[in-house]
Amino acid sequence: MEIKIGIQHTARELSLESNQPPADVEAAIAAALKDGGVLTLVDDKDRKVLVPAEKIAYIELGEPTGRRVGFGAI
Template structure:
């Protein structure tokens, strides 16, 4: 699953691929926001990503998309 996290006062977003389900990610985000804790996610290479709950602007969940090849439809 592709996860994008917007960080307050940062022009760039954090993007990662994870093997966690959307329900697991939603529960982790809700817990981090509720308790003003730290959002901890694991990417598909078993690296941990830590984000302070108070700095999260948004979280976007989606399925990974394949890379497009070419310059348009023919």
């Protein structure tokens, strides 16, 4: 699963790939935002990513899509 996190007052977004089930990721996000604590996620290389909940601007969840190549739209 691809996760993109926008952080307040930061020009770039935090992007990571995770092998965690989508339900677990959504539960972790909801718990962090509810408690105002720290969002903790694990990426596909088993590294922990910690983001303070009060600094989160937005979160995008989804599957990575392949890049389009060529001039025509298919």
